[in-house]
Amino acid sequence: MRIEKSLLDNYIEQTFVQESLAMKLAKEKALQFNKEGLSISSGEGALLSFLIRLSGAKKIIEIGTFTGYSGLWLLDGTQNLGQLWTFELNENYYNSAKEVFDFANLSAHVNLFLGIAKERLKEIESLGPFDAVFIDANKNSYSLYLDWAFKNLKVNGLVIADNTLLSGLVYDETIKNSLFSKGHIPKMQAFNIDLGTQIHFQSILIPTKEGLSVGIKK
Numbered sequence: 487m488r489i490e491k492s493l494l495d496n497y498i499e500q501t502f503v504q505e506s507l508a509m510k511l512a513k514e515k516a517l518q519f520n521k522e523g524l525s526i527s528s529g530e531g532a533l534l535s536f537l538i539r540l541s542g543a544k545k546i547i548e549i550g551t552f553t554g555y556s557g558l559w560l561l562d563g564t565q566n567l568g569q570l571w572t573f574e575l576n577e578n579y580y581n582s583a584k585e586v587f588d589f590a591n592l593s594a595h596v597n598l599f600l601g602i603a604k605e606r607l608k609e610i611e612s613l614g615p616f617d618a619v620f621i622d623a624n625k626n627s628y629s630l631y632l633d634w635a636f637k638n639l640k641v642n643g644l645v646i647a648d649n650t651l652l653s654g655l656v657y658d659e660t661i662k663n664s665l666f667s668k669g670h671i672p673k674m675q676a677f678n679i680d681l682g683t684q685i686h687f688q689s690i691l692i693p694t695k696e697g698l699s700v701g702i703k704k
């Protein structure tokens with residue numbers, strides 16, 4: 487979920503980021519649902535792509551597809567050669583994402599699942615280990631998704647989680663914010679402590695506006 491962009495965000499995006507036509511379509515679909523703020527920003531997308539390419543990941547899990555915008559960036563990081571398994575609860579979003587991946591000619595690289603991620607993830611465990619897991623769905627289950635990632639990532643595999651600053655609320659609960667409920671704060675704080683103190687991951691939080699926590703499985 488995105489909050490207002492700064493001049494710095496705009497400068498970075500205008501200077502470094504080029505969206506594909508399919509990415510623009512994914513954004514248009516988000517706008518049609520009146521939910522443009524749900525997708526990651528283009529700058530964060532380019533950062534995701536960069537991390538994926540740097541790590542050499544090809545087998546990628548995404549929890550929280552929405553209209554496919556971040557999925558396109560994840561595949562971009564594989565130079566569109568990798569495989570994405572992506573999970574979405576809402577049928578309308580699922581159908582939109584399907585159209586977006588078709589439009590991008592990437593259907594052969596995408597395995598799109600409709601339903602509750604924690605249930606449907608079980609179906610693909612035998613296909614692992616995976617190279618990267620991107621977490622961007624219901625905040626209450628972030629710690630559960632981290633456990634799943636640890637069990638199903640290869641050594642040196644990457645876990646990336648979006649919104650881990652909750653617009654600043656994780657370190658300053660007095661910040662005025664209408665995007666996240668107070669109930670999310672202890673959940674996300676617990677997630678960051680889990681990742682930050684686990685001996686199984688080397689980790690850090692990249693201070694994008696929303697916060698991107700990243701870990702490499704040891």
Ligand SMILES: C[S@@+](CC[C@H](N)C(=O)[O-])C[C@H]1O[C@@H](n2cnc3c(N)ncnc32)[C@H](O)[C@@H]1O
Pocket residue numbers: 487524525526549550551552553554555556557573574575576579601602603604622623624
């Ligand atoms: C923040 S949006 C994802 C945005 C997307 N990653 C992007 O940047 O383009 C979160 C998505 O997770 C989905 N979601 C929420 N809870 C879920 C669950 N338990 N299982 C699967 N998907 C879920 C929501 O319907 C929503 O589309």
